[in-house]
Amino acid sequence: MNSLLRQGLRLGCCLPAVQQQIHTTAVHRTFWEREKKSGYKTKLPEPSKKQMIMDGLRDLKEEMKLWRQEVKEKFESDPILVFRPGETDVVFDFKAPDVLDKWTVTTDADHGEGKSTATLELSAAGAGLFHGEVNSNHTKDGIIKRTGYANIRTKRVRKSFKRESTYDWTQYNMLIMKVRGDGRSYLINLHTEGYFDLMWNDIYHYVLYTRGGPHWQIAKIPFSKFFLSSKGRVQDRQGAIPLNRVTHFGFSVAAKKGMDGPFGLEIDYVGLEFDPSHREEFAYEMYQTPKYIVAT
Amino acid sequence: MIRRAQCLLRLHGNGGHSLVSRLRCYATDEGNPKQNPNPNPRAQKPGTKNLPALRNPFTAAQDRTKNSYLTMVEIFQERDVHRRNHVEFIYAALKNMADFGVERDLEVYKALINVMPKGKFIPTNMFQAEFMHYPKQQQCIIDLLEQMEDCGVMPDHEMEAMLLNVFGRQGHPLRKYWRMMYWMPKFKNLSPWPLPDPVPDDTLEMAKLALERMCTVDLRSKITVFETSELKDAIDDTWIVSGMSPEQEKLLREHSRQKALYIEGPFHIWLRNRRINYFTLRADADSEFLSQLDERQLDEDDVSHIEVPFFGRAPPRRHNQLGKLRSVHQQDDGTIMAICATGTSTKDSLLSWIRLLEANGNPSIGEVPVLFRFTSEVPAKAEEIEGGASVPATSDNSSQDEHNSSRAK
Numbered sequence: 001m002n003s004l005l006r007q008g009l010r011l012g013c014c015l016p017a018v019q020q021q022i023h024t025t026a027v028h029r030t031f032w033e034r035e036k037k038s039g040y041k042t043k044l045p046e047p048s049k050k051q052m053i054m055d056g057l058r059d060l061k062e063e064m065k066l067w068r069q070e071v072k073e074k075f076e077s078d079p080i081l082v083f084r085p086g087e088t089d090v091v092f093d094f095k096a097p098d099v100l101d102k103w104t105v106t107t108d109a110d111h112g113e114g115k116s117t118a119t120l121e122l123s124a125a126g127a128g129l130f131h132g133e134v135n136s137n138h139t140k141d142g143i144i145k146r147t148g149y150a151n152i153r154t155k156r157v158r159k160s161f162k163r164e165s166t167y168d169w170t171q172y173n174m175l176i177m178k179v180r181g182d183g184r185s186y187l188i189n190l191h192t193e194g195y196f197d198l199m200w201n202d203i204y205h206y207v208l209y210t211r212g213g214p215h216w217q218i219a220k221i222p223f224s225k226f227f228l229s230s231k232g233r234v235q236d237r238q239g240a241i242p243l244n245r246v247t248h249f250g251f252s253v254a255a256k257k258g259m260d261g262p263f264g265l266e267i268d269y270v271g272l273e274f275d276p277s278h279r280e281e282f283a284y285e286m287y288q289t290p291k292y293i294v295a296t
Numbered sequence: 297m298i299r300r301a302q303c304l305l306r307l308h309g310n311g312g313h314s315l316v317s318r319l320r321c322y323a324t325d326e327g328n329p330k331q332n333p334n335p336n337p338r339a340q341k342p343g344t345k346n347l348p349a350l351r352n353p354f355t356a357a358q359d360r361t362k363n364s365y366l367t368m369v370e371i372f373q374e375r376d377v378h379r380r381n382h383v384e385f386i387y388a389a390l391k392n393m394a395d396f397g398v399e400r401d402l403e404v405y406k407a408l409i410n411v412m413p414k415g416k417f418i419p420t421n422m423f424q425a426e427f428m429h430y431p432k433q434q435q436c437i438i439d440l441l442e443q444m445e446d447c448g449v450m451p452d453h454e455m456e457a458m459l460l461n462v463f464g465r466q467g468h469p470l471r472k473y474w475r476m477m478y479w480m481p482k483f484k485n486l487s488p489w490p491l492p493d494p495v496p497d498d499t500l501e502m503a504k505l506a507l508e509r510m511c512t513v514d515l516r517s518k519i520t521v522f523e524t525s526e527l528k529d530a531i532d533d534t535w536i537v538s539g540m541s542p543e544q545e546k547l548l549r550e551h552s553r554q555k556a557l558y559i560e561g562p563f564h565i566w567l568r569n570r571r572i573n574y575f576t577l578r579a580d581a582d583s584e585f586l587s588q589l590d591e592r593q594l595d596e597d598d599v600s601h602i603e604v605p606f607f608g609r610a611p612p613r614r615h616n617q618l619g620k621l622r623s624v625h626q627q628d629d630g631t632i633m634a635i636c637a638t639g640t641s642t643k644d645s646l647l648s649w650i651r652l653l654e655a656n657g658n659p660s661i662g663e664v665p666v667l668f669r670f671t672s673e674v675p676a677k678a679e680e681i682e683g684g685a686s687v688p689a690t691s692d693n694s695s696q697d698e699h700n701s702s703r704a705k
Contacts, residue, residue: 125629146446183509183566185487209487212565213510214576214632215624234479257448258569284482292426293471 033197038231040111067160080171088176088271091167092154092249094128095269107132107150114138114147116255123266127180131264134255148255150263153189153248166192169223169243172272177219180266181210184253190226190241191248201230204241208251216268224280236294240282354392362404365389365396369407382411383436390443399447400494402455408440409458418464425466437462437469441476448493450480495568500535503637506565506572507539510635514624517541520656524648534639536649543623548633549660551579556665557633559646563671573641577633577650577666582626589622643668 035041047055080089093099100120108114118132136148159165175188190204204226211217223243228235249270253263353368372385386408393399417433419425428434437459444451451473459470489509496502504519511517520538524530551557561575625632634653638645646668654661 182564183506207483207486209489211489211509211512212506213513213574213635214563214578214627214630215510215513216627217513234475236475256446259566261566261571262564263566296468296471 033200036193036200038201042111063160063162070160083171083274083276085274085276088273089172090269090271092267092270094122094267095126099128102154103128103152104155105130105150105152107134108138108147113144114149116148116150118150118152120152125266125268127266127268129264129266130251130253131262133262134253134260136255136258136260148260149252151189151250151252153191153250156193156247164247166244167246169246169272172243172274173223173278174273174275175219175221175223176271176273177208177221178216178268179208179210179219180214180216180268181208181212182262182264183210183212184259184263184265185209186265187252187254188221188226189248189250189252190246191250192242192245193247194245203229205229210265220273220275222275222278222280222283224278225283227284236289238282238284238286352388352392354388354395357396360396362396362398362401365393365398365404366407369404369411373411379411379413382413383432386411386436386440390440393443399443400449402444402449402452405440405444405449405451406455406458409437409455409462412437412462414461417462417467419466425464428468429463429466434463434468438472441469441472445476445480450484451476491567493568495570499572499639500537502567502570502572503535503537503574503639505567506574507537507635507637509567510565510574511539511541514541514543516543522649522652522656524645524652527648527651530648531644532638532640532642532648534645536636536638536645536652538634538636538649538653540634540653541625544625544633545658547579547623547625547631548658551631551633551660551664553660553663555579556667557661558667558669559650560669561671562641572637574635574637575641575646575649576635577653579631579633581628581630585620586622586626586628643670 092102100122103120105118105120107116107118109116115135115137116133118130118134120128120130123129130150130152132150134148134150136146138144138147157165157167186208188206188208192202192204193200194202206221206226208219208221223241226241228238228241251265251267253265255261354365357364357368369389372382373379389408393404398404412433417430419429441451456470456473456477459467459473463469489512491505495505500521504521507519511519517539518541520540522536522538524532524534524536556579558578558580559575560578562573563576564571564573566572636646636649638649650661650666
């Protein structure tokens with residue numbers, strides 16, 4: 001307490017006006033979240049009213065196109081309802097045109113909290129290449145403990161007129177990926193963002209081990225292996241992933257345990273499959289925990 | 297209160313053993329502002345009333361070994377019954393673990409937990425249990441457990457007993473411990489390509505491990521270690537670890553003599569925290585063969601050409617005929633003939649690799665033009681640093697030069 005007071009006084013010497021605003025202890029806002037980015041929302045300058053109207057009209061054309069497609073699909077009424085064992089349905093294909101616009105690349109450097117770099121581009125083989133350099137060095141400002149990550153994520157799946165929707169993958173039980181990595185292990189993230197602030201950061205994870213080398217590798221991962229975490233913490237109350245509520249898909253790579261340096265993950269496609277021989281619903285046993293222990 | 301504790305410590309530390317004196321304060325970086333008796337830093341004159349700068353015993357230690365680390369912990373424990381500032385001590389100890397090379401040692405973590413007094417922090421009623429009894433101490437041990445988690449050190453059951461003695465069943469460190477013991481064993485041996493932990497320091501061993509890992513794509517692959525000294529006129533004296541399977545040998549035999557082979561690299565593969573450079577011997581994809589394969593894929597949903605089996609025999613189709621199977625090495629973006637890692641990663645060692653492959657059962661390489669395609673930025677960097685002088689003649693991104701290996705002999 002003594003030192004805290006003193007620190008406050010010291011700050012007060014140089015910045016008397018802002019003395020009241022400076023917290024010297026960490027603030028835990030566990031009650032509710034103001035916005036989805038948890039304080040990381042970058043305030044961008046708002047375009048002029050005229051610009052907004054023009055952008056809106058331009059978007060309207062595309063949205064009408066999407067909407068027409070949706071109506072057409074509704075009348076055609078030809079959804080895939082059959083389980084087709086052994087057939088892979090490709091969801092994210094990097095051979096498709098302007099596929100890179102569907103992904104967002106983020107690193108710790110985005111908010112000045114690290115020095116990692118990353119890009120997603122098309123490789124010589126025509127696949128998507130997520131590469132860059134992860135770096136765990138950071139400015140020791142006393143707030144950030146660890147850094148060094150890079151991440152790619154698809155944009156939120158949506159319907160026409162910017163209405164948010166979700167993927168429905170309930171027919172499948174396997175995630176199939178054709179990748180070529182560099183021996184690092186990557187984190188597969190399946191976001192199931194919910195309506196309430198508690199569920200905004202729900203992400204189901206699993207590891208993608210890459211072999212490395214010049215050969216392509218097909219990874220087949222059951223959805224039952226994915227476990228729930230929120231803000232990087234594995235949760236106590238687990239459950240199988242709700243496949244009808246998947247909102248984003250992504251990969252992460254971190255500079256943990258001295259793995260600072262370049263990385264490269266080449267992704268050909270990400271697909272889904274139904275494997276009838278896989279009966280597991282959730283891979284992790286769930287014990288009855290004592291009262292008032294969960295999520296504390 | 298804090299100041300008085302430090303005075304006491306100084307009294308204890310001034311006489312006696314040298315290690316003890318080194319231990320008189322374990323305050324970390326923010327130690328200096330804390331010990332300042334005057335709250336206003338401007339009023340303080342330099343040199344007067346200033347307490348001596350306190351040292352962190354871990355940064356001041358002479359020999360940085362596990363033994364000296366444990367001795368310091370022991371001295372702290374035995375210095376007095378109160379063990380004042382043990383939280384700061386543990387934080388300082390955690391921070392300096394890497395310097396002593398003990399960050400992956402379970403015994404050391406246990407020794408640090410042992411610093412905590414037993415039985416004092418156990419809550420005795422539900423209010424204490426609910427409001428995190430002794431929060432600083434609990435958070436300190438949670439941070440210790442988190443550091444263990446980050447370093448991949450799995451706790452054992454003895455640690456559970458120790459934590460129970462310190463914090464009781466309601467303690468938050470126990471919750472962290474139980475979570476770790478639930479998840480860590482699940483993830484520990486998950487990798488389909490297990491590696492020793494820690495990985496060996498020898499580069500040759502690492503190269504062998506890397507090649508073995510990359511060659512798991514073809515189970516018949518063989519890893520061979522060549523020495524360039526086997527060749528007469530090799531400049532570098534180094535080792536070459538080469539991986540090739542009988543299937544790749546066959547592909548190489550059948551490779552057209554007119555089409556070039558490429559030595560490409562260096563690419564890298566990570567084995568835990570070590571990065572190994574490797575090179576590939578690659579040919580362009582046999583597009584003729586691959587397109588032939590595509591033809592064999594019949595669209596079974598296509599109902600425009602249903603053959604009627606009643607009128608005569610159905611004409612033989614291509615997919616019923618015997619054909620070549622596509623090898624795993626024949627990829628869409630090229631055919632991989634072999635991979636290697638060399639001790640020096642220079643062009644000369646790669647030339648030696650080609651000649652050694654030729655001498656060891658692949659005579660056809662001698663008749664095929666072999667091109668080098670280096671994608672390294674290292675020579676460019678070296679040039680930058682050394683000012684353009686005495687750089688080994690490895691080419692950069694754009695340049696390609698041809699070495700007909702038969703001519704090079």
